[in-house]
Amino acid sequence: MSLELLRISASGSPAPGVRSVPAVTKLVDTTTCIGCKACEVACQEWNDLPPEPTTQTGTYQTLPDLTANFWNLITFNEHDDSGTLRWLMRKDQCMHCSEPGCLIACPAPGAIVQYANGIVDFQQDHCIGCGYCVTGCPFDVPKFNPRTRRVYKCTLCVDRVSVGLQPACVKACPTSCLQFGTKEAMLEIANRRVEQLKASGFARAAVYDPPGVGGTGVVTVLAFADQPELYGLPRDPTVPMAVSFWKGPLKWIGNLAMLGGLAVAAIHYVRFGRKEDPDQIPNPKDQIPNSTTRL
Amino acid sequence: MASLAATFGRGAMTNGWTDIRNADVVLAMGGNPAENHPVGFRFVMEAKRNRNATLVCVDPRFNRTAAVADRFVQIRAGTDIAFLGGLINYALTHNRFHQEYVRLFTNAPLLVSERYAFDSARGVFSGWDAERRAYTDISSWTYDIGPDGYARTDPTLQHPRSVFQVMRQFYARYTPEEVSRICGCSADDFVKVADVITSTYTPDRAGTIMYALGWTHHSHSVQLIHAAAMLQLLLGNIGRPGGGLNALRGHANIQGGTDCGMAYHNLPGYIPVPKVGDETLNAFVTAATPRALRPNSTNFWSNTDRFVVSQLKAFYGAAATRQNEFGYRLHPRLPQSDGGAYENWSWAYIFDAMHDGGLEGFFSFGMNPVSNGPNSRKAIAGLSKLKWLVVAENFEQETAAFWRDDILSLVDLTPEDVQTEVFMLPAANFAEKDGSFVNSARWIQWKWKAVDPPGDAKPDQEIVARIFLKVRELYEQEGGTFPDPIRGLNWWYSNPTSPSLEEVSREINGWALEDVRDASGAVVVGRGRQLSRFLDTRADGSTLSGNWLYIGMFTDQGNLAQRRSTADPSGLGRYPEWTFSWPANRRILYNRCSADGDGRPWDATRVGIAWNGERWVGDTPDYTVDSAPGADLGAFIMLPEGVARLFVPGQFADGPWSEHYEPVESPVANPLHPEHSSNPAVRPFGSPFDTLGTAEEYPIVCTTYRLTEHFHYWTKNNPYAVQLQPEFFVEIPEELAREKGIANGDQVRVTSARGSIEGKAMVTRRIKPMQIDGRQVYQIGFPIHWGFLGRGAQRGSLANLVTPTVVDPNSFAPEYKGFLVRLEKV
Ligand code: SF4
Secondary structure (H helix, E strand, O other): OOOOEEEEOOOOOOOOOOOOOOOEEEEEEOOOOOOOOHHHHHHHHHOOOOOOOOOOOOOOOOOOOOEOOEOOEEEEEEEEEOOEEEEEEEEEOOOOEOOOHHHHHOOOOOOEEEEOOOOEEEOHHHOOOOOHHHHHOOOOOOEEEOOOOEEEOOOOOHHHHOOOOOOHHHHHOOOOOEEEEEHHHHHHHHHHHHHHHHHOOOOOOEEEOOHHHOOEOEEEEEOOOOOHHHHOOOOOOOOOHHHHHHHHHHOOHHHHHHHOHHHHHHHHHHHHHHHHOOOOOOOHHHHOOOOOOOO | OHHHHHHHOOOOOOOOHHHHHHOOEEEEEOOOHHHHOOOOOHHHHHHHHHHOOEEEEEEOOOOHHHHOOOEEEEOOOOOHHHHHHHHHHHHHHOOOOOHHHHHHHEOOOEEEOOOOOEEOOOOEEOOEEOOOOEEOOOOOOOEOEOOOOOEOEOOOOOOOOEHHHHHHHHHOOOOHHHHHHHHOOOHHHHHHHHHHHHHHHOOOOOEEEEEOHHHHOOOOHHHHHHHHHHHHHHOOOOOOOOOOEEEOOOOOOHHHHHHOOOOOOEEOOOEEOOEOOOOOHHHHHHHHOOOOOOOOOOOHHHHHHHHHHHHHHHHHHHHOOOOOHHHHHHOOOEOEOOOOOEOOOOHHHHHHHHHOOOOOEEEEEOOOHHHHOOOHHHHHHHHOOOOEEEEEEOOOOOOOOOOOHHHHHHHOOOHHHOOOEEEEEEEOOHHHOOEEEEOOOOEEEEEOOOOOOOOOOEOHHHHHHHHHHHHHHHHHHHOOOOOHHHHHOOOOOOOOOOOOHHHHHHHHHOEEOOOEEOOOOOEEEOOOOEOOOHHHOOOOOOEEOOOHHHOOOEEOOEEHHHOEOOOOOOOOOOOOOEOEEOOOOOOOOOHHHHEOOOOOEOOOOOOOEEEOOOOEEEOOOOOOOOOOHHHOOOOOOOOOOOOEOOOOOOOOOOOOOOOOOEOOOOOOOOOOOHHHOEOOOOOOOOOOOOOOOOOOOOOEEEEEEOOOOOOOOOHHHOHHHHHHOOOOEEEEEHHHHHHHOOOOOOEEEEEOOOOEEEEEEEEEOOOOOEEEOOEEEOEEEEEOOOOOOOOOOOOOOOHHHOOOOOEOOOOOOEOOEEEEEEEEEO
16 A cells, blocks of 8 residues: 555645555454553554653553653543443554544644545644644544654554554554454454444444544444443544634635634744745655555 | 372463463453463453353452453452352252263262361361371371272262262352352352353363462462362363363463472472482382372373483483482482471572571572562561572662662661672573573473673573582582582583583483383384483483473474474364473373263364374374273373372372361451361461461451563563553552542552551552451452662562461462551551
8 A cells, every 4th residue: 555645734735646545444442452551562662752751640551641752542441330340441542533633723734644544644844833733633632742842643653554564552462452454354343343242241332433533543342332431532523613613714824814813823833834844745755665555 | 280280190281371262261260361461361362252252250359351351250369269169069069060071080989088087167177186286197188999909989979988979068068158258259249150150061161260379379279279170170171172270370481490390399390309218219219109099090100210210310411320320329308307397498488497597598590589579578587697699680689689778677687787798690581592481381482592691691501500610610629528419410511601502402301322122122212312202211221301291392303392383283273383382292281081981072163182993183192192082091191090189189288178268367267167267287487577467456358469561570670661550559449448538649558467568559449348257358459569679669669578478388389369457548
């Protein structure tokens, strides 16, 4: 699969030469996750992220939230299911939405791209540090690093995927609760597992693949899918209203004055960003080898 | 391992990791495999996903395994025998046991001696001497032996003294209500999981049990594991794909250590250590060779002489001659102590002797006794009495640094008070040297060095070799009291200062020193050739083998531990050409039990072995390959009865089978028999550090455990692991926290009669208060991974400051799980 672009932040026209390639998807089956955190460390090691300073706050969870250096967090939630205790573990990470709120919100051309295979990736070279993607994300995933003044998140190991490997977390996962492949294949496995869960008494089991963001590149099997909040997932995520509202006018920067402070800030950062990095549109092929993914 | 060997004949996991995928029911009890064996746990998940297997978790805590289990039952730490006894009773009273299997493959039909008795009101077996408070005569724990020297039997299982009937009566006391009263779970929850667990009694279903240190860390641990073995035998689950009693070893090579004589009382290959009194080789071999108890039983240990002589040839080489009984005269023997018993050099006894000033020096390789032994303060006090201490380690740790003032202050000493000379030798770690790991599944797996050791670090074999060569040199120069064993040791390696582990491996497997001939005189193994079959060893000095059990691992075909084929002709995940599995590359032990009396597999979809009319096919048979099913050789070839032992004659120190005893420190007196509340065969230690607490002073049950994020006391040096679990914590039930005014993240102190430890509170719903014998009882627990040295928040939080030096009378494993403490907010 090529790493051709499907969508580029703050750019009017779609990228040229898009071929039809299958979307890649990661399956997270929360019902077979044992919270071993192998994925957390695999992610850090592959992406050369330093260990985060942590303290024990009365939980098994490594950190309260994702950080700019920690893109894969297993959340641990105790839940009383009418007298039966459940300890719900979910892998929190970028969901790689088909309609990525971050990308839509981003005012910096080329700072966020969506490849034809569905992976949503940040190009920190073009990031202006405005943090709009943070507001634009319905899952609260992108994290701002105040030192580099850039925003970071899971890349779905686009560098591995583009040379035919699976993401580092999937490779490390001992229980195979993480799997990787085409969306079709992952949904098939997920649906089979849901049927199995239903048959063993989890009547509300389902696959979490929210339509409000066009579906996600990370699909999650939930035993209590009617209460995604139990896992820290929003019920019906959509691209926030504010973002959808101003992403249109953004193309017409002259009109932005109407939007007051917010828009002023945006213009400032857009200009600032351009000063720092004159390239208009990133060419990911410069950084990432272009090849075919074996799925 | 002591339990499995006495019950089945071999001290190891019966099946193997990959076979767990074939189970219909997986009982995780006495272990937390999702936490501590996450990689092997994938096979549980495969069973769940592909076979719809049910995972049942029984534990004092709702743990990571419970998080993905289908059923969870909380029990009080240290009450597992009551729970298992309840399951045995449930199976027997509801006719949920595999009758034909029990008749064919267990000692259920054998008759118990008339002199055997159990006083259920007092909780002691026959042979108890009330005055001396000890079992002084256990000769009644045996079979009724007929005039032919064999045990009498009743194949109908009806005889009132048949093992079956005696067992039925013994366990009738373990009703669901009694289980509830002792364990603290509801009778209803018990019955629900009993129904699931015993559902595997039919031939078309198989169930496995996975356990680890949650069962071995008790003052009744061997009996506990035996109770599980009894249950699995009743359900017909031993020897079958998808079944088994699977001991999950906690370290990469702990099985290898046990196989190769790591315990003080065994030589490699589970040959007992010779004792003072075994004056000649012949006397030793006779004492070590069991007599067959059934007419046709294989009784494989009848070959003990071949294995012993071959081993002596490996130890002493050319110095092992017929004249000196193949070196037996050179070999050390276990001395008797003052009381007449043989000396005990297991862990807790070593430190007791050290504390008494009975040891001059101590080598600690890959061990951190201050942290990982029970009762850290006793260990520190013991080390302070040594003249010298050698620690070979990857990182400086608490044992090598015991002389620091913050550590010594725990026993009110200062560095000035201590004269111990400490040598810290930097050792290479597992990735910095070649060698093999023997995993829980008995797979001897070769590994290759990944990187060179840093700086001056040396692999263990080089450290040991250089010490040995220096000692030998000194003996040669100065003579010494008895230099012959050291001078005669077979040190044939091409690089004596750092023996190649390939060479050591070849030697462990062994070779023919002379042509080996069969009864007809034909040469079966030519001189100089590697051995490939157990019975090619000889007792006449013509073969050499360091460990008979590993024969077949390094043959003329090469080092089979290096094999990596994933071919799977069985379709059941046996992978016969992946490394080498002892014994004889058998993947499932006791697999004769996977087929019925006629050699037909109980379940055609899960074939272990099958009789094809001429020979057994499938896995390497645990039976003579061409002996017909009717030959009645016994499916348990290592035992003199040929059948597995529900009733264990004369092997255990605390009874022929498993009775519930409370932990030595318990919140209640044993509801079954308060007079003998805890295991009566436990011998307490007498040092000032060996104090025990009462329930009045220390009302809370406490248990210790490990986390998936850390490996023992080692990964506290790894910044990523430290990041994942940065600090010591104490898991506390919500209700108890409320009572004590403790909030999540508060600093708390846990105190036992031995010492105290402080850390962060983790207030949780995952441990619930329990009703025990009508009283409310709380449990708390904490992980072990912190201490004084390492990265991150090491604040002296040594878990073992609070644990007691109380050990099982058979395995001598300490009671790390289920002791008493009190809790307060700091
Ligand atoms: S590696 Fe797999 S099982 Fe372990 S925490 Fe991550 S997702 Fe869960």
